[in-house]
Each structure stands twice: as structure tokens, then as C-alpha cells.
Amino acid sequence: MDWLSTLINGLLLGGLYALFGLGLALVFGVMRVVNLAHGEFIVLGAYAGFFLVGWFSTVPVWAMLIPVVLIGYGFGWLLQATLLNRAVRSGNVLTPLVLTFGLSVLLRNGMVELFGADSRAVDAGALGSASMDLLGISVGVYPVLMLLLALALFASLQWVLQHTEFGRTVRATADFPDVVRLMGVKPERVFCQVMGLAAAFAMGAGYLLAQRTLLTPFSGVERMLVAFEVVIIGGLGSFWGAIAGGLVLGVAQLFGQRIDSNAGSLYAHLLFLVTLMVRPKGLAGGRA
Amino acid sequence: MPLLEVDNVNVFYGDFQAISGVSLALAAGEVLALIGANGAGKTTLLRTLTGLHQPRRGRIRFDGADVTGLPAEALARRGMAMVPEGRMLFPSLTVEENLQMGTLTRRKGPWTLGAVYEVFPVLKDLRQRNAMQLSGGQQQMVAIGRALLSNPRLLICDELSLGLAPLIVEEIYRTFERIRGADLSIVLVEQDVARACAVSDQVTCLLKGQVTLQGASRDIALAQVTAAYFGE
Numbered sequence: 001m002d003w004l005s006t007l008i009n010g011l012l013l014g015g016l017y018a019l020f021g022l023g024l025a026l027v028f029g030v031m032r033v034v035n036l037a038h039g040e041f042i043v044l045g046a047y048a049g050f051f052l053v054g055w056f057s058t059v060p061v062w063a064m065l066i067p068v069v070l071i072g073y074g075f076g077w078l079l080q081a082t083l084l085n086r087a088v089r090s091g092n093v094l095t096p097l098v099l100t101f102g103l104s105v106l107l108r109n110g111m112v113e114l115f116g117a118d119s120r121a122v123d124a125g126a127l128g129s130a131s132m133d134l135l136g137i138s139v140g141v142y143p144v145l146m147l148l149l150a151l152a153l154f155a156s157l158q159w160v161l162q163h164t165e166f167g168r169t170v171r172a173t174a175d176f177p178d179v180v181r182l183m184g185v186k187p188e189r190v191f192c193q194v195m196g197l198a199a200a201f202a203m204g205a206g207y208l209l210a211q212r213t214l215l216t217p218f219s220g221v222e223r224m225l226v227a228f229e230v231v232i233i234g235g236l237g238s239f240w241g242a243i244a245g246g247l248v249l250g251v252a253q254l255f256g257q258r259i260d261s262n263a264g265s266l267y268a269h270l271l272f273l274v275t276l277m278v279r280p281k282g283l284a285g286g287r288a
Numbered sequence: 289m290p291l292l293e294v295d296n297v298n299v300f301y302g303d304f305q306a307i308s309g310v311s312l313a314l315a316a317g318e319v320l321a322l323i324g325a326n327g328a329g330k331t332t333l334l335r336t337l338t339g340l341h342q343p344r345r346g347r348i349r350f351d352g353a354d355v356t357g358l359p360a361e362a363l364a365r366r367g368m369a370m371v372p373e374g375r376m377l378f379p380s381l382t383v384e385e386n387l388q389m390g391t392l393t394r395r396k397g398p399w400t401l402g403a404v405y406e407v408f409p410v411l412k413d414l415r416q417r418n419a420m421q422l423s424g425g426q427q428q429m430v431a432i433g434r435a436l437l438s439n440p441r442l443l444i445c446d447e448l449s450l451g452l453a454p455l456i457v458e459e460i461y462r463t464f465e466r467i468r469g470a471d472l473s474i475v476l477v478e479q480d481v482a483r484a485c486a487v488s489d490q491v492t493c494l495l496k497g498q499v500t501l502q503g504a505s506r507d508i509a510l511a512q513v514t515a516a517y518f519g520e
Contacts, residue, residue, distance in 0.1 A: 182338060183392045
């Protein structure tokens, strides 16, 4: 029963990890850019949440996810429009990589300067400590809701990409950015929308994470690593691969900690290494 | 007034000059065949016309307005469509989704999905297939249909027959006659010189980025075209 409990809790943790990877997979799938500032986007979401919850204490904590996600979209859109599109246009794959690395350092230190280096968390209230019975095992309501939200977001994104004009345009832009110009589409605008969505997912995930754990401005590096591993295990640019990668990583981490309580994320990182060796293209082995 | 006017256009790739002082004019409803050997600058000129590449010197006027320097997406919305060399269908999209991409210019006109399926009936049955699963000829039909769905005033076709079997080329050119209309002008790059002259109103021959022959197709002998093609 203990192992089943570990499995369930690993899957619940994996839902959050999958959300970390979703934005990274989306940006890579469409723009072929590895956004090294993705971890800082996650932490920014957490900090946006701290302040919003503090300023609007009468609003339920869960409802604050909406403004955090909207702020994330606007932030990502603006960042792409003002900075990242220039790097993507350069045609050199290293330019966006170096730029986002610099951006991550800037954001991290900016957050230390503005908010200090103290650990913070968002109090999820009664929902944070509520539990329910699942297959005879007591699990937290909040992690279950988080997993369901992650699955719903993945399904919604997949539906939008497959069945709407916007999704068609995003997929076509990912294939040939120059050719969509001949159809009246400005690829830079599509990139802005995609980065907006990626930042919205990342900041939303960061806000949810802040209700589970303490965060500092330096927490982005570790989250970036998780997001990166999720995307690699899942298969670069694949959304369903990302959710599978997140779940596998979450389970590996908790099983590892069960075997060795001092292991931390060691077993999750080992799984990542094994995946790279055995299946370098990841579980999905293709693009979204 | 011509629909398209190209005036002394010069195009460079870095220091290399690919197009030197090319001028041409095309009236509404006319077909212009652009011919020349490999490396003559045909595709560069087409990319310049569609805004995918910008000229360093010279002017381009389209539909009464100076469009020099406008990006491809702005020109597409003004009514310029292209069937690119190698077709460039979107591999992530189905046949119908590829066709629907043409409608993003939001231009009104006679071309609808139904009209395209009438011209290329074979595509209707294949509409849910991934575009890359089609034969070369069927892919070319999708590329033409996608361009037509933007309801263009100028259709630019780069090497329609490239890599296709002769029978398929015949079929493509039969439909080509059907899509020609009073309001649709066409610039056509074609390696088959005889066919290019037969289907066009005007011929422009390029050699090393310069115009070596220009005139009405009916007034130009095939021997003249061949001489201009090889620079004899």
C-alpha cells in the first residue's frame, strides 16, 4: 500500500512538473528556441501570486490564478515582441540561447533586488490541507486538483492547436515561418502569442507551486532543470510527451526518495540520463 | 495601367548581385513566362516580387501602389500569391488545413474550398490525409489551391512542373487554363521553354540576373528564346 501511495503522490507531483515543461515544449516546438529563462518565469509567477494575494486578501487564493496567468501572457508577449523576435530573426540558433540565458540572470537578480532573498510561499488556506480518500490512500485535494488542471490544460491546448485557425497557423508557422508570410501571416506575431502562452503556463505553474513549497528568486534554476528534463524525456516539442515526461519524472523522484530518503531528485535526474542514452528522442520521439 | 510594374530592380545576396536592372510590366489578366537556365535569377526575382527578399535598388508597383520594401505578408493581403518551388506544403497539416491557410489573407473573391475541389476533384477525397502522403502532382494541386484560396490578383508560380511526370504536368497545365481569368495575372517560371511560350502572353528571359529577351510570346520565335536562354 505504501508503494501505491508513493506512485499516486508521484503522479500528482508529475502533473505540476508537466506544467513546468509545457511552455518550454511549446516554445521549442514552434520556434526551435530553448528558453533558458523559463525557470525564472515560473518563479515570477510565484512572486506575482504572493503580491496579488497580499493586496487582494478578500479574493479566494485559487481565483488569483487567473490574473497571474493573464500577467504571464502579457509578459511573454511583450518580451517576445521587444527582444526575442530580434534574436529569432538572426537565424543563429545560439543567439536566442545566449539571450535567454542572460535574461534568466537578469530576472533572478532583479527579483533578489526587488523582493529580497527570503523564502516565501502562498498560503492555500483550507484547500491546501484538505485530503481525500483515493483507493484507500489519503491524498491531498490540492495536488489532485493540480493534476486535473494540468490534464485539462494539456487537452485544451491540444484541442486548440488541432481544431482552430489559430492552432493551424501555429503549426504551419512551426513548419515554415517564411512560407506563412505568403499567406498574409506575420510569423513574429505568432511567436509573440506562443511566448505569451508559454509564459502564462509557466507563471501559472509557479503560482501553484508556491502553494506547495517555499520559493526564493534562486528557485528558477532547479525548476528550469525539471522543465528541461520533462521536455527531453517526453520528446522535444511534444505536448503529450511532456505530460508523460512530467508524470514519469514525478514518480521517479518519489520512488527514489522512498528508497533513499537523502536522494532528493537524484533518481529523477538518473532517469533523465537513462532516457538520453536509451531513447534520445524521448517517449514521443517527434514534434507536436 | 499595368497591375505589376518592376522598374530597374537590383537584388543582392551580400556582395553578390543576383539581379541587375530588371524591368517588366504585366497587365491585369496577362500571363508572363519567366525563363532562364539554373542560376539565372528567376527564383530570386520571384522572391523579390513577393517581398520575401528586398531589392537594394529599383521600384516595384502593384495594383497602383508602390510596394517596394513591403514584407511578404503585406503583399499577400494586397493580393499577391505564390506557388513556391518545391511546393512547400506544411507537413504538420492535412490537405484541407493546407488549403485553408490560403484563406488567412481574408480576401473576398471567387475562390472557395468548394471551387478548388471543383478544379482539383481528387483533393476532395484526400482532404483529411496528411499533405506529405500525397503524390508530387497532388501536392502541386494543393499548393496551387492554397494560393488560389487567397483570391489573388497576381499568382506567381515557381517551377510548376519540377519533378513531376509528363502526364501529371499535362494535367496541371490543363487546370492552369481553367484558373486563368480576366482578373488574375500570372507570373510563371517554367523550364519547358516551348510550354512557357505557349501558355503565356509575354516572355522575359533572364541570364546571370539580367534580361536578355523580352516581348510578346506570339512575336518571339523559339530560336530567339533558345539563344537568349544560353546567351548565344
